[in-house]
Amino acid sequence: MSNSIPTQLRFPPFAGFTVRADFEGGALSSDFGPLLLRGVDQQIGLVHRLAQAIDDRRHASYIDHSLSDLLTQRIFQIACGYADANDANTLRRDPMFKLGTERKLLEPEQDLASAPTFSRLENAVNTRDLYRLAEAFVEQFVASYAKPPEMIVLDMDHSEDQTHGQQELAFYNHHYQSHCYLPLFLFEGLSGKFITAALRPGKRPTGAENAMILKRVLKRLRQHWPETRILLRGDAHFANVELMQLALDDPYTDFLFGLAGNSRLKKLAEPHLQSTRRLHDTRCHNARLAEQAPPQRSRTFHEIDYQARSWPQAFRTVLKAETMALGDNPRFVVTSLEESTPEILYAELYCARGQDENFIKMMKNDLASDRTSDCRFAANHLRLFFSCAAYVLHHALRAELLQGTELSQAQPSTVIIKLFKLAVRVVQYKDRIKLHLPGSCPVKALLHTVTERLYRLPRPRLNTG
Numbered sequence: 001m002s003n004s005i006p007t008q009l010r011f012p013p014f015a016g017f018t019v020r021a022d023f024e025g026g027a028l029s030s031d032f033g034p035l036l037l038r039g040v041d042q043q044i045g046l047v048h049r050l051a052q053a054i055d056d057r058r059h060a061s062y063i064d065h066s067l068s069d070l071l072t073q074r075i076f077q078i079a080c081g082y083a084d085a086n087d088a089n090t091l092r093r094d095p096m097f098k099l100g101t102e103r104k105l106l107e108p109e110q111d112l113a114s115a116p117t118f119s120r121l122e123n124a125v126n127t128r129d130l131y132r133l134a135e136a137f138v139e140q141f142v143a144s145y146a147k148p149p150e151m152i153v154l155d156m157d158h159s160e161d162q163t164h165g166q167q168e169l170a171f172y173n174h175h176y177q178s179h180c181y182l183p184l185f186l187f188e189g190l191s192g193k194f195i196t197a198a199l200r201p202g203k204r205p206t207g208a209e210n211a212m213i214l215k216r217v218l219k220r221l222r223q224h225w226p227e228t229r230i231l232l233r234g235d236a237h238f239a240n241v242e243l244m245q246l247a248l249d250d251p252y253t254d255f256l257f258g259l260a261g262n263s264r265l266k267k268l269a270e271p272h273l274q275s276t277r278r279l280h281d282t283r284c285h286n287a288r289l290a291e292q293a294p295p296q297r298s299r300t301f302h303e304i305d306y307q308a309r310s311w312p313q314a315f316r317t318v319l320k321a322e323t324m325a326l327g328d329n330p331r332f333v334v335t336s337l338e339e340s341t342p343e344i345l346y347a348e349l350y351c352a353r354g355q356d357e358n359f360i361k362m363m364k365n366d367l368a369s370d371r372t373s374d375c376r377f378a379a380n381h382l383r384l385f386f387s388c389a390a391y392v393l394h395h396a397l398r399a400e401l402l403q404g405t406e407l408s409q410a411q412p413s414t415v416i417i418k419l420f421k422l423a424v425r426v427v428q429y430k431d432r433i434k435l436h437l438p439g440s441c442p443v444k445a446l447l448h449t450v451t452e453r454l455y456r457l458p459r460p461r462l463n464t465g
Contacts, residue, residue, distance in 0.1 A: 007022060007023065008020055008021065008022050009021035009022070025425075026425075027095045027105060027425065027426040027427065027428070028095075028423065028424070028425050028426070029094050029095050029096035029097075029423070029424045029426065030421060030422075030423055030424075031080050031094065031096050031097065031420055031421065031422075031424070032096065032419070032420055032421075032422040032424050032435075032437070032447075033076070033079065033080040033096075033416065033419065033420030033421075034076045034080065034096045034097045034099060034100025034101075035096060035099055035100055035435075036397065036401070036419070036420070036450065036451075036454070037076050037079055037080075037100060037393050037397070038072075038076075038099070038100045038101075038102070039401075039454040039457075040393050040396050040397050040400065040401070040454075041072070041393060043396070043400065043457055044140070044143070044144065044392070044393075044396050045140075045143070046075075046140055046389060046392055046393065046396075047068055047071050047072050047075065047389070048068065049136045049139060049140055049143075050071055050133060050136050050385075050389060051066075051067045051068040051071055052136070053129065053132035053133045053135070053136040054067055054125065054129045054132070054133065055128070055129055057124065058124075064113075065112070065113045065117060069101050069103075069112070069113070070113055070117065070118065070121055071386075071389075072100065072101050073088065073092075073097065073100075073101050073112050073113055074088070074118055074121075074386050075386055075389045075390050075393065076097065076100050076101070076390075077091060077097070078367055078368060078386055078387055078389075078390040079367065079390035079393050079394060079412070079416075080416060080420050081413075081416045081420070081421075083367075083368030083371050084371070085115045085118040085119060085122075086115045087115075088112065088113060088114055088115050088117075088118060089114050089115050091112070092111045092112035092113060092114055093111050093112070094112075095424075095426035096424055096426065097112060098110065098111075098112060099426070099433070105426060105428050105433070121382075122374060122376075122379035122382050122383065123374070123376055123378075123379050125378055125379070125381075125382050126378060127378065129382075130378060130381050130382065130385075133382075133385050134196045134197070134198065134385075135196075135220060137194065137195065137196040137197070137385075137388060137389075137392070138195060138196050138217060138220045138221070139220070140392060141188070141193055141194065141195045141196070142220075142221065142224045142225070144193055144396075148224065148225040148227070148228050149225070149228055150228065150229065151190075151228065151229040151230070151231070152188050152189075152190065152221075152228060152229075152230055152231070153188060153189030153190050153230075153231045153233055153352075154186060154188065154189070154195065154214075154217075154230055154231065154232050154233065155186070155187045155188070155189040155233050155234070155353055155355075155356040155359075156184065156185070156186050156210070156214070156232070156233070156234045156238060156356075157184075157185055157234060157235065157353075157356050157357065157360060158182045158183065158184050158185075158200070158205065158237075159182070159183060159185060159360045159364065160173070160176045160178065160180050160182065161180050161181040161182065161183055161199075161364075161369075161370040161372055162176075162178050162179070162180045162370065163179050163180055163181060163202075163372065163373075164179075164373070165373060165375070166375060167181075167372065167373070167374065167375060167377070167380060168375065168376055168377035168380075169181070169201040169202070169377045170201070170202055171201050171202035171203050172202065173202045173203065173204070175204070179202060180202040181199055181200060181201065181202055181372060181380070182200045182201065182202050182203070182204075182205070183197055183198060183199045183200055183369075183384060184197060184198045184200055184205070184210070184213060185197045185356075185359070185360050185363065186217060187356055187359045189231075189233060189352060189353060189355065189356060191399075192355070192359055192395060193392075193395060194359075194388055194391050194392050194395065195217065196217060196388075197384060197385070197388050198213055199372070199377070199380060199381040199384045204237070205237075206240075207240030207241060207242040207243060208242050210238060210240070210242065210243055211240075211242035211243050211245075211246050214232065214243060214246060215246055218230065218246070218250065218253065222250070226252075227252055228252065229252050229253075229254070230250075230252060230253045230254075231253075231254050231255070231256060231337075231349075232246075232247055232253065232254070232255040232256070232257075233255070233256045233257070233349075233350070233353050234257050234258070234353070235257070235258040235353070236257065236258035236259055236260040237260075238257050238258075239257035239258060239259050239260070239334055240310075241310045241311060241312065243255060243257070244311065244312065244315070244336070245312060247336055248312065248313075248336070254335065254336045254337050255334075255335060255336050256333060256334075256335040256336075256337060256345070256349055256350055257333065257334055257335070258331075258332070258333055258350065259317065259332035259333055259334045260332075261330060261331075261332060264306070265304075265306060265317075265330075265332055266330065268304045268305070268306060268319075269304065269319050269321060269330045269332075272300065272302045272304075272319055272321040273321045273323065273328050273330060275300065275321070276298055276299065276300050276321040276322065276323045276328075277323050277328070279298050279300065279323075280295070280297070280298035280323040283295050283298055296324060296325065297322055297323065297324040297325075297329075298322070298323050299320055299321060299322040299323070300320075300321045301318065301319065301320055301321070301341070301342035301343040301345075301346055301347070302318070302319045302321060302342055303316060303317065303318055303319070303342050304317050304318075304319050305317075315334050315335060315336055316334065316335050316336070316337065316338070316345075317332060317333070317334050318332065318333045318334075318335070318342040318345050318346050319331070319332055319342070320332075320346050320347075331346070333345065333346055333350045337349075359391075362391065362394075362411055362412055362413075363387055363388070363391050365413070366411055366412035366413040366416070367387040367390045367391055367394070367412055368387055369383075369384055369387035369388065369391075371383060371387075372384065390412075391412070394412040394415060397415065398410065398415070400453070400457070401450045401453050401454055402415075402450065405446055405449060405450075406446065407419065407446070418442075418443060419443060419446065419447070419450070422437060422438070422441060422443075423437070423438055424436070424437055
Protein backbone atom coordinates (compact mmCIF):
# COMPACT_ATOMS: atom_id res chain seq x y z
CA MET A 1 0.00 0.00 0.00
CA SER A 2 1.40 3.37 -1.00
CA ASN A 3 2.25 5.72 1.86
CA SER A 4 0.26 8.47 0.12
CA ILE A 5 -2.98 6.53 0.62
CA PRO A 6 -4.64 7.07 4.04
CA THR A 7 -4.79 3.98 6.21
CA GLN A 8 -8.09 4.98 7.79
CA LEU A 9 -11.30 6.56 6.51
CA ARG A 10 -13.50 8.64 8.82
CA PHE A 11 -17.26 9.08 8.60
CA PRO A 12 -19.77 11.14 10.60
CA PRO A 13 -21.01 9.34 13.74
CA PHE A 14 -24.58 8.15 14.10
CA ALA A 15 -26.65 6.74 17.00
CA GLY A 16 -23.70 7.21 19.32
CA PHE A 17 -21.31 5.14 17.19
CA THR A 18 -18.13 6.34 15.58
CA VAL A 19 -17.61 5.02 12.04
CA ARG A 20 -14.14 4.20 10.68
CA ALA A 21 -12.83 2.18 7.75
CA ASP A 22 -9.42 0.80 6.86
CA PHE A 23 -7.75 -1.21 4.12
CA GLU A 24 -6.93 -4.25 6.26
CA GLY A 25 -9.64 -6.55 4.93
CA GLY A 26 -7.12 -8.98 3.51
CA ALA A 27 -7.98 -10.99 0.42
CA LEU A 28 -10.98 -8.93 -0.66
CA SER A 29 -11.87 -7.92 -4.19
CA SER A 30 -14.47 -5.72 -5.82
CA ASP A 31 -14.45 -7.72 -9.05
CA PHE A 32 -16.11 -11.10 -9.60
CA GLY A 33 -15.72 -10.75 -13.36
CA PRO A 34 -12.24 -12.26 -13.91
CA LEU A 35 -13.44 -15.71 -12.82
CA LEU A 36 -16.33 -15.64 -15.31
CA LEU A 37 -14.04 -14.34 -18.06
CA ARG A 38 -11.55 -17.10 -17.32
CA GLY A 39 -14.27 -19.70 -17.83
CA VAL A 40 -15.35 -18.11 -21.12
CA ASP A 41 -11.78 -17.91 -22.38
CA GLN A 42 -11.18 -21.55 -21.52
CA GLN A 43 -14.09 -22.41 -23.78
CA ILE A 44 -13.19 -20.30 -26.83
CA GLY A 45 -9.37 -20.25 -26.53
CA LEU A 46 -9.07 -16.55 -27.41
CA VAL A 47 -6.01 -15.59 -25.35
CA HIS A 48 -4.13 -18.73 -26.40
CA ARG A 49 -4.76 -17.92 -30.06
CA LEU A 50 -3.65 -14.29 -29.64
CA ALA A 51 -0.54 -15.25 -27.69
CA GLN A 52 0.51 -17.61 -30.49
CA ALA A 53 0.28 -14.72 -32.97
CA ILE A 54 2.94 -12.61 -31.19
CA ASP A 55 6.61 -13.40 -31.52
CA ASP A 56 7.91 -13.21 -27.95
CA ARG A 57 11.46 -11.95 -28.37
CA ARG A 58 12.21 -11.62 -24.65
CA HIS A 59 15.11 -13.55 -23.14
CA ALA A 60 13.71 -16.51 -21.21
CA SER A 61 15.92 -15.93 -18.14
CA TYR A 62 14.38 -12.47 -17.60
CA ILE A 63 10.72 -13.41 -17.96
CA ASP A 64 8.46 -13.32 -14.89
CA HIS A 65 5.17 -13.17 -16.81
CA SER A 66 4.41 -15.29 -19.83
CA LEU A 67 2.91 -13.65 -22.88
CA SER A 68 -0.34 -15.51 -22.27
CA ASP A 69 -0.49 -14.20 -18.69
CA LEU A 70 0.14 -10.63 -19.82
CA LEU A 71 -2.59 -10.78 -22.44
CA THR A 72 -4.99 -12.41 -20.00
CA GLN A 73 -4.40 -9.78 -17.34
CA ARG A 74 -4.69 -6.79 -19.67
CA ILE A 75 -7.73 -8.06 -21.58
CA PHE A 76 -9.54 -9.11 -18.39
CA GLN A 77 -8.90 -5.70 -16.82
CA ILE A 78 -10.37 -3.91 -19.85
CA ALA A 79 -13.32 -6.31 -19.91
CA CYS A 80 -13.95 -5.45 -16.22
CA GLY A 81 -13.88 -1.70 -16.83
CA TYR A 82 -10.23 -0.86 -16.14
CA ALA A 83 -9.13 0.85 -19.34
CA ASP A 84 -5.66 2.10 -18.36
CA ALA A 85 -2.51 0.04 -18.05
CA ASN A 86 -1.77 2.05 -14.89
CA ASP A 87 -4.63 0.21 -13.19
CA ALA A 88 -2.40 -2.86 -13.17
CA ASN A 89 -0.27 -1.25 -10.46
CA THR A 90 -3.09 -1.64 -7.93
CA LEU A 91 -4.79 -4.71 -9.41
CA ARG A 92 -1.68 -6.87 -9.66
CA ARG A 93 -2.32 -8.18 -6.14
CA ASP A 94 -6.10 -8.40 -6.46
CA PRO A 95 -7.05 -11.99 -5.53
CA MET A 96 -9.77 -12.32 -8.19
CA PHE A 97 -7.55 -11.13 -11.01
CA LYS A 98 -4.87 -13.53 -9.78
CA LEU A 99 -7.43 -16.34 -9.84
CA GLY A 100 -8.45 -15.30 -13.35
CA THR A 101 -4.83 -15.57 -14.45
CA GLU A 102 -4.35 -18.81 -12.48
CA ARG A 103 -1.72 -17.35 -10.16
CA LYS A 104 -1.17 -18.45 -6.55
CA LEU A 105 -2.83 -16.06 -4.13
CA LEU A 106 -0.53 -15.94 -1.13
CA GLU A 107 2.89 -15.78 -2.80
CA PRO A 108 4.21 -12.25 -3.59
CA GLU A 109 6.38 -13.61 -6.41
CA GLN A 110 3.10 -14.67 -8.07
CA ASP A 111 1.80 -11.09 -8.28
CA LEU A 112 0.61 -9.97 -11.70
CA ALA A 113 2.43 -7.57 -14.01
CA SER A 114 2.68 -3.83 -13.40
CA ALA A 115 2.11 -0.94 -15.81
CA PRO A 116 5.76 -0.67 -16.99
CA THR A 117 5.63 -4.29 -18.14
CA PHE A 118 2.62 -3.54 -20.31
CA SER A 119 4.30 -0.45 -21.67
CA ARG A 120 7.24 -2.57 -22.78
CA LEU A 121 4.87 -5.11 -24.32
CA GLU A 122 2.98 -2.47 -26.30
CA ASN A 123 6.17 -0.93 -27.63
CA ALA A 124 7.74 -4.27 -28.50
CA VAL A 125 5.18 -5.43 -31.09
CA ASN A 126 5.89 -4.87 -34.77
CA THR A 127 3.80 -4.88 -37.93
CA ARG A 128 4.20 -8.63 -38.41
CA ASP A 129 2.82 -9.28 -34.92
CA LEU A 130 -0.12 -6.99 -35.61
CA TYR A 131 -0.86 -8.68 -38.94
CA ARG A 132 -0.88 -12.10 -37.28
CA LEU A 133 -3.13 -10.77 -34.51
CA ALA A 134 -5.60 -9.48 -37.10
CA GLU A 135 -5.58 -12.93 -38.69
CA ALA A 136 -6.02 -14.56 -35.29
CA PHE A 137 -9.24 -12.61 -34.74
CA VAL A 138 -10.56 -13.86 -38.09
CA GLU A 139 -9.65 -17.42 -37.09
CA GLN A 140 -11.40 -16.88 -33.75
CA PHE A 141 -14.51 -15.73 -35.61
CA VAL A 142 -14.43 -18.83 -37.82
CA ALA A 143 -13.95 -21.10 -34.80
CA SER A 144 -17.07 -19.64 -33.16
CA TYR A 145 -19.20 -21.61 -35.65
CA ALA A 146 -19.60 -25.35 -35.19
CA LYS A 147 -20.23 -25.73 -38.93
CA PRO A 148 -20.01 -23.39 -41.94
CA PRO A 149 -22.93 -20.93 -41.88
CA GLU A 150 -25.17 -20.65 -44.90
CA MET A 151 -24.77 -16.87 -44.95
CA ILE A 152 -22.97 -14.10 -43.10
CA VAL A 153 -23.20 -10.32 -43.40
CA LEU A 154 -19.83 -8.63 -43.27
CA ASP A 155 -20.54 -5.15 -41.89
CA MET A 156 -17.74 -2.63 -42.26
CA ASP A 157 -17.44 0.85 -40.86
CA HIS A 158 -14.82 3.41 -39.85
CA SER A 159 -14.99 5.28 -36.57
CA GLU A 160 -13.35 8.44 -35.31
CA ASP A 161 -10.67 7.90 -32.67
CA GLN A 162 -9.64 11.37 -31.48
CA THR A 163 -6.02 11.97 -30.59
CA HIS A 164 -4.75 14.65 -28.25
CA GLY A 165 -0.97 14.53 -28.57
CA GLN A 166 1.82 13.71 -30.99
CA GLN A 167 0.77 10.18 -31.89
CA GLU A 168 2.23 8.74 -35.07
CA LEU A 169 -0.07 8.94 -38.11
CA ALA A 170 -2.70 11.00 -36.30
CA PHE A 171 -3.95 13.39 -39.01
CA TYR A 172 -6.51 16.16 -39.15
CA ASN A 173 -9.79 14.92 -40.65
CA HIS A 174 -12.01 17.67 -42.00
CA HIS A 175 -15.17 15.56 -41.83
CA TYR A 176 -14.79 15.03 -38.06
CA GLN A 177 -13.10 18.40 -37.45
CA SER A 178 -10.44 16.77 -35.31
CA HIS A 179 -7.02 15.14 -35.27
CA CYS A 180 -7.72 11.46 -35.10
CA TYR A 181 -7.16 7.89 -36.16
CA LEU A 182 -9.83 6.30 -38.34
CA PRO A 183 -9.87 2.56 -37.50
CA LEU A 184 -11.84 0.10 -39.63
CA PHE A 185 -14.07 -2.37 -37.76
CA LEU A 186 -15.54 -5.54 -39.26
CA PHE A 187 -18.47 -7.28 -37.57
CA GLU A 188 -20.85 -10.04 -38.57
CA GLY A 189 -24.12 -8.17 -38.94
CA LEU A 190 -26.53 -10.99 -38.06
CA SER A 191 -24.90 -12.07 -34.80
CA GLY A 192 -22.80 -9.09 -33.73
CA LYS A 193 -19.65 -11.23 -33.64
CA PHE A 194 -16.37 -9.39 -34.07
CA ILE A 195 -14.33 -10.37 -37.12
CA THR A 196 -11.27 -8.12 -37.12
CA ALA A 197 -10.14 -4.48 -37.09
CA ALA A 198 -7.37 -2.28 -38.44
CA LEU A 199 -6.10 0.91 -36.86
CA ARG A 200 -5.66 3.47 -39.62
CA PRO A 201 -4.32 7.00 -40.02
CA GLY A 202 -6.90 9.76 -39.70
CA LYS A 203 -7.20 10.40 -43.43
CA ARG A 204 -10.16 9.26 -45.53
CA PRO A 205 -9.58 5.72 -46.86
CA THR A 206 -9.40 5.03 -50.56
CA GLY A 207 -11.32 2.28 -52.30
CA ALA A 208 -8.06 0.44 -52.99
CA GLU A 209 -7.17 0.45 -49.28
CA ASN A 210 -10.59 -0.87 -48.23
CA ALA A 211 -10.39 -3.58 -50.89
CA MET A 212 -6.87 -4.57 -49.80
CA ILE A 213 -8.07 -5.23 -46.24
CA LEU A 214 -11.31 -6.94 -47.26
CA LYS A 215 -9.54 -9.13 -49.80
CA ARG A 216 -7.33 -10.62 -47.11
CA VAL A 217 -10.27 -11.19 -44.78
CA LEU A 218 -12.31 -12.86 -47.53
CA LYS A 219 -9.38 -15.07 -48.46
CA ARG A 220 -9.18 -16.33 -44.86
CA LEU A 221 -12.92 -16.92 -44.69
CA ARG A 222 -12.95 -18.76 -48.01
CA GLN A 223 -10.26 -21.15 -46.80
CA HIS A 224 -12.79 -22.44 -44.26
CA TRP A 225 -16.13 -21.65 -45.90
CA PRO A 226 -15.79 -21.93 -49.69
CA GLU A 227 -19.54 -21.88 -50.36
CA THR A 228 -20.93 -19.62 -47.62
CA ARG A 229 -22.89 -16.66 -48.99
CA ILE A 230 -21.19 -13.44 -47.89
CA LEU A 231 -22.83 -10.02 -48.13
CA LEU A 232 -20.52 -7.00 -47.94
CA ARG A 233 -22.47 -4.16 -46.36
CA GLY A 234 -21.40 -0.58 -45.70
CA ASP A 235 -22.39 3.05 -46.07
CA ALA A 236 -21.73 5.31 -49.05
CA HIS A 237 -17.97 5.68 -48.70
CA PHE A 238 -17.60 1.94 -49.38
CA ALA A 239 -19.46 2.20 -52.70
CA ASN A 240 -16.34 2.14 -54.85
CA VAL A 241 -15.31 0.09 -57.82
CA GLU A 242 -12.58 -1.85 -56.01
CA LEU A 243 -14.97 -3.39 -53.46
CA MET A 244 -17.59 -4.00 -56.13
CA GLN A 245 -15.04 -5.88 -58.22
CA LEU A 246 -14.03 -7.88 -55.15
CA ALA A 247 -17.60 -9.14 -54.89
CA LEU A 248 -17.88 -9.78 -58.63
CA ASP A 249 -14.78 -11.98 -58.55
CA ASP A 250 -16.39 -14.33 -56.01
CA PRO A 251 -19.59 -16.11 -57.12
CA TYR A 252 -20.75 -16.48 -53.52
CA THR A 253 -20.20 -12.83 -52.51
CA ASP A 254 -22.56 -9.87 -52.97
CA PHE A 255 -22.53 -6.26 -51.85
CA LEU A 256 -25.04 -3.73 -50.54
CA PHE A 257 -23.69 -0.19 -50.16
CA GLY A 258 -25.13 3.22 -49.55
CA LEU A 259 -24.78 5.60 -52.47
CA ALA A 260 -24.09 9.31 -52.14
CA GLY A 261 -26.50 11.53 -54.05
CA ASN A 262 -25.37 13.59 -57.03
CA SER A 263 -27.04 15.78 -59.64
CA ARG A 264 -27.83 12.89 -61.95
CA LEU A 265 -29.28 10.72 -59.21
CA LYS A 266 -31.41 13.60 -57.95
CA LYS A 267 -32.71 14.18 -61.47
CA LEU A 268 -33.64 10.51 -61.80
CA ALA A 269 -35.29 10.59 -58.39
CA GLU A 270 -37.39 13.70 -59.00
CA PRO A 271 -40.43 12.00 -60.67
CA HIS A 272 -40.67 9.54 -57.77
CA LEU A 273 -40.30 12.34 -55.22
CA GLN A 274 -43.13 14.25 -56.88
CA SER A 275 -45.36 11.18 -56.55
CA THR A 276 -44.37 10.79 -52.90
CA ARG A 277 -45.14 14.47 -52.22
CA ARG A 278 -48.65 14.00 -53.62
CA LEU A 279 -49.07 10.89 -51.48
CA HIS A 280 -47.91 12.81 -48.40
CA ASP A 281 -50.26 15.74 -49.11
CA THR A 282 -53.19 13.34 -49.53
CA ARG A 283 -52.39 11.55 -46.26
CA CYS A 284 -52.08 14.86 -44.39
CA HIS A 285 -55.40 16.05 -45.87
CA ASN A 286 -57.18 12.85 -44.86
CA ALA A 287 -55.70 13.06 -41.36
CA ARG A 288 -57.03 16.60 -40.92
CA LEU A 289 -60.49 15.55 -42.09
CA ALA A 290 -60.42 12.73 -39.54
CA GLU A 291 -59.12 15.14 -36.87
CA GLN A 292 -56.00 13.04 -36.44
CA ALA A 293 -52.35 13.99 -36.21
CA PRO A 294 -50.82 14.27 -39.70
CA PRO A 295 -48.16 11.67 -40.61
CA GLN A 296 -44.59 12.78 -40.00
CA ARG A 297 -43.34 11.33 -43.27
CA SER A 298 -44.28 9.39 -46.35
CA ARG A 299 -41.93 7.14 -48.25
CA THR A 300 -41.92 4.95 -51.33
CA PHE A 301 -39.23 2.69 -52.78
CA HIS A 302 -38.17 2.38 -56.41
CA GLU A 303 -35.50 1.03 -58.70
CA ILE A 304 -33.83 3.57 -60.98
CA ASP A 305 -31.68 3.08 -64.06
CA TYR A 306 -28.25 4.39 -63.08
CA GLN A 307 -24.63 3.44 -63.72
CA ALA A 308 -21.63 5.49 -62.64
CA ARG A 309 -18.83 5.84 -65.16
CA SER A 310 -16.36 4.05 -62.88
CA TRP A 311 -18.57 0.97 -62.40
CA PRO A 312 -17.62 -2.13 -64.40
CA GLN A 313 -21.30 -2.79 -65.14
CA ALA A 314 -24.79 -1.65 -64.23
CA PHE A 315 -26.02 -2.61 -60.76
CA ARG A 316 -29.40 -2.39 -59.09
CA THR A 317 -29.85 1.08 -57.66
CA VAL A 318 -32.64 1.55 -55.14
CA LEU A 319 -34.23 4.87 -54.23
CA LYS A 320 -35.99 5.64 -50.99
CA ALA A 321 -38.20 8.60 -51.91
CA GLU A 322 -39.13 10.21 -48.60
CA THR A 323 -41.05 13.42 -47.96
CA MET A 324 -41.27 15.04 -44.53
CA ALA A 325 -42.57 18.31 -43.16
CA LEU A 326 -39.10 19.80 -43.55
CA GLY A 327 -38.75 18.67 -47.17
CA ASP A 328 -37.53 15.79 -49.28
CA ASN A 329 -35.07 13.19 -48.02
CA PRO A 330 -34.01 10.92 -50.91
CA ARG A 331 -31.62 8.06 -50.14
CA PHE A 332 -29.89 5.60 -52.48
CA VAL A 333 -28.28 2.17 -52.24
CA VAL A 334 -26.52 0.05 -54.84
CA THR A 335 -26.36 -3.73 -54.74
CA SER A 336 -25.47 -6.84 -56.68
CA LEU A 337 -28.40 -8.71 -55.12
CA GLU A 338 -31.07 -9.68 -57.61
CA GLU A 339 -33.64 -10.99 -55.16
CA SER A 340 -35.95 -8.99 -52.88
CA THR A 341 -38.03 -5.90 -53.51
CA PRO A 342 -36.57 -2.38 -53.30
CA GLU A 343 -38.33 -1.85 -49.98
CA ILE A 344 -36.85 -4.98 -48.41
CA LEU A 345 -33.40 -4.19 -49.79
CA TYR A 346 -33.42 -0.73 -48.24
CA ALA A 347 -35.65 -0.86 -45.16
CA GLU A 348 -34.71 -4.33 -43.91
CA LEU A 349 -31.31 -5.26 -45.33
CA TYR A 350 -29.50 -1.94 -45.62
CA CYS A 351 -30.94 -0.12 -42.61
CA ALA A 352 -29.99 -3.09 -40.41
CA ARG A 353 -26.36 -2.00 -40.80
CA GLY A 354 -27.09 0.68 -38.22
CA GLN A 355 -26.61 -2.02 -35.59
CA ASP A 356 -22.95 -2.05 -36.57
CA GLU A 357 -22.63 1.43 -35.09
CA ASN A 358 -23.95 0.10 -31.79
CA PHE A 359 -21.26 -2.59 -31.78
CA ILE A 360 -18.63 0.11 -32.31
CA LYS A 361 -20.12 2.19 -29.49
CA MET A 362 -19.77 -0.80 -27.16
CA MET A 363 -16.16 -1.13 -28.23
CA LYS A 364 -15.42 2.57 -27.69
CA ASN A 365 -17.61 3.63 -24.77
CA ASP A 366 -17.58 0.43 -22.69
CA LEU A 367 -14.24 -1.14 -23.59
CA ALA A 368 -12.09 1.94 -24.37
CA SER A 369 -10.92 1.03 -27.86
CA ASP A 370 -10.12 4.71 -28.42
CA ARG A 371 -7.62 4.86 -25.51
CA THR A 372 -4.80 5.25 -28.05
CA SER A 373 -2.53 7.76 -26.34
CA ASP A 374 0.83 6.06 -26.92
CA CYS A 375 3.32 7.85 -29.16
CA ARG A 376 3.89 4.81 -31.40
CA PHE A 377 1.28 3.74 -33.92
CA ALA A 378 2.02 0.02 -33.42
CA ALA A 379 1.54 0.33 -29.64
CA ASN A 380 -1.82 2.03 -30.19
CA HIS A 381 -2.81 -0.73 -32.60
CA LEU A 382 -2.13 -3.33 -29.90
CA ARG A 383 -4.25 -1.32 -27.47
CA LEU A 384 -7.08 -1.42 -30.01
CA PHE A 385 -6.71 -5.21 -30.18
CA PHE A 386 -6.88 -5.49 -26.38
CA SER A 387 -10.31 -3.86 -26.49
CA CYS A 388 -11.35 -6.03 -29.43
CA ALA A 389 -10.45 -9.13 -27.41
CA ALA A 390 -12.49 -7.84 -24.46
CA TYR A 391 -15.45 -7.42 -26.85
CA VAL A 392 -15.07 -11.02 -28.06
CA LEU A 393 -15.16 -12.28 -24.45
CA HIS A 394 -18.23 -10.20 -23.61
CA HIS A 395 -20.04 -11.38 -26.73
CA ALA A 396 -19.25 -15.01 -25.95
CA LEU A 397 -20.38 -14.48 -22.35
CA ARG A 398 -23.75 -13.17 -23.52
CA ALA A 399 -24.18 -15.81 -26.22
CA GLU A 400 -23.08 -18.83 -24.17
CA LEU A 401 -23.88 -18.09 -20.54
CA LEU A 402 -26.41 -15.24 -20.39
CA GLN A 403 -28.81 -16.53 -23.05
CA GLY A 404 -32.38 -16.34 -21.79
CA THR A 405 -31.47 -14.17 -18.79
CA GLU A 406 -32.11 -10.49 -18.12
CA LEU A 407 -28.61 -9.67 -19.42
CA SER A 408 -28.81 -11.63 -22.69
CA GLN A 409 -28.89 -8.40 -24.72
CA ALA A 410 -27.05 -6.17 -22.26
CA GLN A 411 -24.19 -3.92 -23.24
CA PRO A 412 -20.75 -4.66 -21.72
CA SER A 413 -21.10 -1.72 -19.32
CA THR A 414 -24.32 -3.17 -17.90
CA VAL A 415 -22.77 -6.62 -17.50
CA ILE A 416 -19.78 -5.04 -15.74
CA ILE A 417 -21.94 -3.10 -13.30
CA LYS A 418 -24.47 -5.83 -12.52
CA LEU A 419 -22.44 -9.02 -12.77
CA PHE A 420 -18.74 -8.17 -12.46
CA LYS A 421 -18.66 -5.47 -9.78
CA LEU A 422 -19.38 -7.69 -6.78
CA ALA A 423 -17.56 -7.71 -3.48
CA VAL A 424 -15.77 -11.02 -2.92
CA ARG A 425 -13.78 -12.35 0.04
CA VAL A 426 -11.25 -14.97 -1.03
CA VAL A 427 -10.16 -17.60 1.48
CA GLN A 428 -7.50 -20.14 0.54
CA TYR A 429 -7.32 -23.44 2.39
CA LYS A 430 -4.83 -26.24 1.95
CA ASP A 431 -6.83 -27.99 -0.76
CA ARG A 432 -9.44 -25.47 -1.91
CA ILE A 433 -10.29 -21.82 -2.44
CA LYS A 434 -13.59 -20.46 -1.19
CA LEU A 435 -15.24 -17.24 -2.35
CA HIS A 436 -17.62 -15.43 0.01
CA LEU A 437 -20.10 -13.08 -1.71
CA PRO A 438 -22.48 -10.67 0.05
CA GLY A 439 -25.57 -12.27 1.55
CA SER A 440 -27.68 -9.48 0.04
CA CYS A 441 -26.23 -9.92 -3.46
CA PRO A 442 -29.02 -8.81 -5.89
CA VAL A 443 -27.99 -11.25 -8.64
CA LYS A 444 -27.83 -14.50 -6.67
CA ALA A 445 -30.12 -16.42 -9.01
CA LEU A 446 -28.38 -15.07 -12.12
CA LEU A 447 -24.94 -16.00 -10.76
CA HIS A 448 -26.17 -19.50 -9.97
CA THR A 449 -27.47 -19.90 -13.53
CA VAL A 450 -24.29 -18.56 -15.12
CA THR A 451 -21.84 -20.55 -13.02
CA GLU A 452 -23.82 -23.80 -13.45
CA ARG A 453 -23.83 -23.36 -17.22
CA LEU A 454 -20.12 -22.63 -17.17
CA TYR A 455 -19.36 -25.59 -14.92
CA ARG A 456 -21.27 -28.01 -17.16
CA LEU A 457 -19.62 -26.91 -20.41
CA PRO A 458 -16.97 -29.32 -21.72
CA ARG A 459 -13.39 -28.00 -21.70
CA PRO A 460 -12.21 -27.00 -24.16
CA ARG A 461 -15.17 -26.69 -26.50
CA LEU A 462 -13.16 -25.54 -29.51
CA ASN A 463 -9.83 -26.32 -31.05
CA THR A 464 -7.46 -23.42 -30.35
CA GLY A 465 -4.74 -24.44 -32.74
